[in-house]
Every structure is written in structure tokens, then in C-alpha cells.
Amino acid sequence: MQAKTKSNKRTVLVGTAFVAAAALGGAGILSAANATDTSASNAGASAAKGSTVRADLNPLNNSGVMGKSVVESKGRRLHVTVKAHNLAPNLPHAQHIHFGATARNECPSVADDTNGDVRLTTVEGVPAYGPVRASLTTNGDTSAKSVLAVDRYPTAENGHVRYERTIKTGKNVARAIRQGKGVVVIHGVDYNNNGTYDFDSAGKSELDKSLPAEATDPAVCGVLRK
Ligand SMILES: [Cu+2]
Numbered sequence: 001m002q003a004k005t006k007s008n009k010r011t012v013l014v015g016t017a018f019v020a021a022a023a024l025g026g027a028g029i030l031s032a033a034n035a036t037d038t039s040a041s042n043a044g045a046s047a048a049k050g051s052t053v054r055a056d057l058n059p060l061n062n063s064g065v066m067g068k069s070v071v072e073s074k075g076r077r078l079h080v081t082v083k084a085h086n087l088a089p090n091l092p093h094a095q096h097i098h099f100g101a102t103a104r105n106e107c108p109s110v111a112d113d114t115n116g117d118v119r120l121t122t123v124e125g126v127p128a129y130g131p132v133r134a135s136l137t138t139n140g141d142t143s144a145k146s147v148l149a150v151d152r153y154p155t156a157e158n159g160h161v162r163y164e165r166t167i168k169t170g171k172n173v174a175r176a177i178r179q180g181k182g183v184v185v186i187h188g189v190d191y192n193n194n195g196t197y198d199f200d201s202a203g204k205s206e207l208d209k210s211l212p213a214e215a216t217d218p219a220v221c222g223v224l225r226k
Pocket residue numbers: 094095096097098132185186187
């Protein structure tokens with residue numbers, strides 16, 4: 001039961017990632033984006049002279065999720081921390097830094113619920129936060145391509161995510177983040193609190209009809225401000 005559930009969740013998120021990348025159109029844009037791990041000591045040293053942006057993460061979709069994120073940057077190197085609580089427990093949560101040259105670069109509001117169903121989907125949020133620019137994975141690639149990298153997103157043990165990693169991104173994206181235009185979004189809302197992403201409460205994801213919207217809807221969001 002446990003193993004099967006887990007595998008189902010993975011399947012769900014694989015699809016999520018794939019269609020999200022396609023729908024948001026961000027995957028191919030980051031030509032210069034390469035994921036590079038650095039040691040903790042390197043990260044600390046480079047951050048010392050870099051600039052820092054911080055986000056208070058506030059709930060979307062009445063998720064009740066709260067959190068904080070800090071990004072210290074120098075050049076293309078970003079030292080990212082994310083802390084969040086009250087996430088759908090023990091489920092994987094895709095998390096990204098979004099930014100769009102033509103987006104408002106803020107968190108979506110009820111005004112972005114364009115179909116007025118009192119639910120905000122990932123696509124409805126795009127005019128606010130833009131496409132995915134960095135995937136906050138636990139290991140391996142962190143470019144927008146890793147929206148696909150389901151096995152590499154944190155699982156919210158007891159609803160908590162504690163994430164820390166140094167990543168590299170494209171020059172333009174790094175600059176936008178320093179300018180206060182990066183938006184941290186964590187996805188995955190278990191609306192009916194039944195411990196899994198299912199179709200019962202929110203139906204199918206608009207990104208991919210084979211997926212529950214619960215797996216793709218944004219749960220919490222914050223703008224990384226100076
Ligand atoms: Cu996202």
C-alpha cells in the first residue's frame with residue numbers, strides 16, 4: 001500500500017512537471033542555466049559579499065501554508081533557503097523560483113482567478129509570477145528543465161519543508177532575482193486532506209487532464225524582495 005501510493009504520487013508529479021514545463025514555456029529559455037552543487041563553505045564565502053533577497057511566503061488556495069525564503073546571490077550563484085510549514089504532509093511538493101519579463105512578478109490574488117471558480121491554478125498565476133526559472137530540487141539539475149525532476153523535490157514530512165541549496169542560474173535570471181523580481185512558489189494542495197493528490201475535490205489539472213489539480217495548484221507564494 002505504502003509503496004504503491006508512493007509510486008502513484010511520483011507518476012502524478014512526473015506528469016505535472018512535464019506539462020507545467022510545456023504550459024509555462026520556460027524550459028527552453030534558460031540556455032545558460034546549469035545546475036552546479038557547491039560545498040557549504042563555498043556558498044557561505046560567496047554569499048558574504050553578495051546581495052540578499054527575502055520572501056515571506058503566504059498561502060494561496062486557503063492552504064494555510066506559511067514560510068520564508070532567503071536567496072543570497074553573487075553572480076549566477078544563488079544560495080537558496082526555503083522553510084515552509086503546514087504543507088500537505090508527506091506528499092512531494094514541486095518548488096520553483098518564477099520570474100517573467102512580462103509578468104507582474106508578484107503573487108497572484110483573487111483577481112487572477114480568471115474563471116472565478118475560487119481556486120487558483122498554476123496557469124492562472126502565470127501573469128503574476130511568470131514562468132519557472134529555477135527548480136528548487138534536492139539534487140541534480142536545477143534549471144527550468146527540472147520541473148520534470150519529480151524524484152528530486154522535497155516531501156513535506158509532517159507538513160514541513162526545510163530546504164537549502166546553492167544553485168547556479170542564468171545571468172539575467174540572477175539579476176532579476178537581485179532586483180527583487182523573483183517569486184518563490186511551492187505547489188501541491190490536498191484540498192480534502194485525505195493524504196493524497198486525487199481528483200475528488202478539485203478535479204483534473206488544466207495542465208494535464210490525467211492529473212489531479214491538487215498536485216499542480218500553488219500552495220504558497222512569496223516575492224523575494226531586497
Ligand atoms: Cu512553480
